[in-house]
Amino acid sequence: MKILVAVKRVVDYNIKVRVKADGSDVDIDGIKMSVNPFDENAIEEALRLKEQGKATEVIAVSIGTAANQDVLRHALAMGADKAILVESATSIQPLGVAKILKAIVLRKQPGLILLGKQAIDDDAGQAGQMLAALLDYPQATYASNITLENDTLHVTRETESGTEVVALTLPAVVTADLRLNDPRFVKLPNLMMARKKVIETINVADLSTDTDSKLKQLKVSEPPTRKPGIKVNSVTELLSKLRAHDNLKL
Amino acid sequence: MNQLKTLILAEHDGKELSASVYHAITAAQFWNVPVDVLIAGSSTNDIAQRAATISGVARVIHADAAHLVHPIAEDITNLILTISSEYQVILAAHSSFSKNILPRVAAKLDVAMISDALEIQENQTYVRSIYAGNVLSTVQSTDAIQVLTVHGSNFATAAMGGSAEIINIKAPEAFTKTRWISESIIKSDRPALTSAKVVISGGRSLGSSEKFEQVLSPLALRLEAALGATRAAVDAGYAPNEIQVGQTGISVAPELYIAVGVSGAIQHTYGMKDSKIVVAINQDPDAPIFQVADYGLVADLFEAIPELTAALN
Numbered sequence: 001m002k003i004l005v006a007v008k009r010v011v012d013y014n015i016k017v018r019v020k021a022d023g024s025d026v027d028i029d030g031i032k033m034s035v036n037p038f039d040e041n042a043i044e045e046a047l048r049l050k051e052q053g054k055a056t057e058v059i060a061v062s063i064g065t066a067a068n069q070d071v072l073r074h075a076l077a078m079g080a081d082k083a084i085l086v087e088s089a090t091s092i093q094p095l096g097v098a099k100i101l102k103a104i105v106l107r108k109q110p111g112l113i114l115l116g117k118q119a120i121d122d123d124a125g126q127a128g129q130m131l132a133a134l135l136d137y138p139q140a141t142y143a144s145n146i147t148l149e150n151d152t153l154h155v156t157r158e159t160e161s162g163t164e165v166v167a168l169t170l171p172a173v174v175t176a177d178l179r180l181n182d183p184r185f186v187k188l189p190n191l192m193m194a195r196k197k198v199i200e201t202i203n204v205a206d207l208s209t210d211t212d213s214k215l216k217q218l219k220v221s222e223p224p225t226r227k228p229g230i231k232v233n234s235v236t237e238l239l240s241k242l243r244a245h246d247n248l249k250l
Numbered sequence: 251m252n253q254l255k256t257l258i259l260a261e262h263d264g265k266e267l268s269a270s271v272y273h274a275i276t277a278a279q280f281w282n283v284p285v286d287v288l289i290a291g292s293s294t295n296d297i298a299q300r301a302a303t304i305s306g307v308a309r310v311i312h313a314d315a316a317h318l319v320h321p322i323a324e325d326i327t328n329l330i331l332t333i334s335s336e337y338q339v340i341l342a343a344h345s346s347f348s349k350n351i352l353p354r355v356a357a358k359l360d361v362a363m364i365s366d367a368l369e370i371q372e373n374q375t376y377v378r379s380i381y382a383g384n385v386l387s388t389v390q391s392t393d394a395i396q397v398l399t400v401h402g403s404n405f406a407t408a409a410m411g412g413s414a415e416i417i418n419i420k421a422p423e424a425f426t427k428t429r430w431i432s433e434s435i436i437k438s439d440r441p442a443l444t445s446a447k448v449v450i451s452g453g454r455s456l457g458s459s460e461k462f463e464q465v466l467s468p469l470a471l472r473l474e475a476a477l478g479a480t481r482a483a484v485d486a487g488y489a490p491n492e493i494q495v496g497q498t499g500i501s502v503a504p505e506l507y508i509a510v511g512v513s514g515a516i517q518h519t520y521g522m523k524d525s526k527i528v529v530a531i532n533q534d535p536d537a538p539i540f541q542v543a544d545y546g547l548v549a550d551l552f553e554a555i556p557e558l559t560a561a562l563n
């Protein structure tokens with residue numbers, strides 16, 4: 001069984017982005033980019049399934065410009081067998097991503113497709129469910145544990161009231177939560193080796209899918225900041241400040 | 251042409267409607283078209299009745315079927331698709347329930363989805379946050395059907411006093427490639443995190459699950475507060491995952507938020523910065539949490555929290 005893992009290249013989670021002066025978009029010029037954190041969990045899980053002998057091949061796919069080679073090299077250095085870059089000059093929204101991934105799924109026929117539960121730039125959290133819809137595959141989002149027996153995948157999902165377990169018949173789509181695993185560190189020699197691997201490059205136009213979106217970003221802005229607060233010197237002072245707020249009824 | 255309507259996907263636990271549904275109903279009034287509420291489940295007559303008495307609801311669409319007892323996204327999606335042509339807007343309050351389902355619906359309808367809208371404006375325009383809340387993005391959709399989730403706490407809760415018609419519809423057959431197996435719900439006597447008036451969140455600094463409870467629960471008891479946690483505290487096993495506050499957990503907007511030994515990473519503040527009053531207790535005077543706190547106390551939490559609890563009692 002092959003596993004396909006979708007890997008997005010995003011602004012590193014440690015970086016606080018700024019908006020451009022004209023409000024047209026965020027300014028990410030020269031900023032550190034990384035693998036979307038959840039996608040790293042997805043890669044790790046795919047590798048573990050392979051190491052358990054439950055998968056034969058792990059294929060990483062990323063949609064973006066030639067710059068996305070770095071995240072694919074990272075996936076290869078972690079242990080992915082193959083990498084595919086779907087080249088697109090324009091940035092693509094979740095529905096377009098799902099359509100592209102569907103085209104790749106039809107070509108490569110993976111038994112399991114792993115994605116991150118959300119991209120930390122657009123914070124959409126949609127592509128996995130959308131891909132499952134387009135393929136009419138079973139889906140499990142926010143996975144914190146996965147076990148595979150024969151053709152059935154048991155997935156523990158994190159919900160707002162605790163966790164739930166669902167069983168999916170493969171082929172299926174699963175999105176990874178951060179608690180799914182601790183992604184391995186990439187060792188330098190592996191990174192050197194990954195540099196030599198060939199990345200299959202596909203032009204998005206060759207997939208003959210319509211990835212245009214009717215959802216347009218009009219502008220971006222800085223969120224309102226909270227009014228600066230004060231430091232209090234003691235618990236007593238804190239309590240007297242809080243008691244001054246009548247609505248709190250302390 | 252029939253007037254198009256708005257459909258709300260309602261979350262419930264089999265017994266009660268989720269509080270967020272009331273916020274979604276208010277958000278849906280924006281379009282000035284009839285608002286229908288979809289209740290899908292098994293033995294959910296009471297819930298449907300209840301939904302029918304919320305002000306602003308035109309009709310309750312009720313699908314009751316044995317296989318919907320633990321609804322999976324595939325089944326709810328297929329159900330929505332049987333009625334979607336009547337609607338110009340399909341909406342829910344943003345939660346792990348709705349965000350699992352609505353992207354699947356949107357893709358089936360071949361439209362984009364707007365996740366966690368903070369604001370709804372004229373001309374199918376929405377404001378939502380991106381980059382963990384560091385940036386606000388204004389987006390406009392020209393899709394024929396708007397599929398979106400809304401940030402519940404940004405919309406008032408709808409009042410009671412309606413008398414909507416209840417329409418029973420048949421659910422399509424079960425999607426058999428996904429089976430619900432089990433769930434583990436941690437019962438707590440505390441108020442629900444998303445609706446509590448006071449939330450006390452603990453960080454990794456609490457040091458253990460025993461300490462987390464020992465230090466925070468007496469204060470929570472006194473303030474009738476819900477407990478929250480940082481991801482670091484959850485990952486370390488000090489707190490259960492469903493109380494994680496932040497970008498990848500839940501968003502809260504209580505009257506009072508007390509951050510205890512929380513550093514204030516942007517991923518965390520995303521989930522609490524709409525709180526009315528924020529108190530931060532941290533021993534590091536430079537901790538970023540103080541930038542979003544109305545009242546900051548530089549102190550050792552293991553001394554300050556018991557002292558605060560005692561002073562209140």
Ligand SMILES: Cc1cc2nc3c(=O)[nH]c(=O)nc-3n(C[C@H](O)[C@H](O)[C@H](O)COP(=O)(O)OP(=O)(O)OC[C@H]3O[C@@H](n4cnc5c(N)ncnc54)[C@H](O)[C@@H]3O)c2cc1C
Pocket residue numbers: 013037038120452453454455479480481482483494495496497498499500510511512513514515516517518521531532533534537549550551552
């Ligand atoms: C993709 C992604 C998503 C994430 N999503 C979330 C999320 O949803 N929610 C979330 O919370 N985090 C999230 N994180 C993690 C986040 O970046 C931080 O690592 C986390 O919030 C830190 O938790 P903390 O404040 O408990 O721990 P730390 O950063 O370790 O901070 C501990 C704090 O406690 C203080 N302290 C220590 N001892 C005491 C004492 N005795 N008395 C008083 N103060 C003391 C310290 O000064 C410090 O400020 C996410 C990270 C990533 C990469």
Ligand SMILES: Nc1ncnc2c1ncn2[C@@H]1O[C@H](COP(=O)(O)O)[C@@H](O)[C@H]1O
Pocket residue numbers: 006007008009036038039061062063064092094097114115116117118119120122123124125126127128
């Ligand atoms: N450009 C992309 N290339 C590869 N995978 C992507 C891309 N965009 C989104 N994904 C995948 O879809 C997941 C969810 O993204 P989103 O719906 O944008 O939050 C991510 O965690 C990735 O696994």
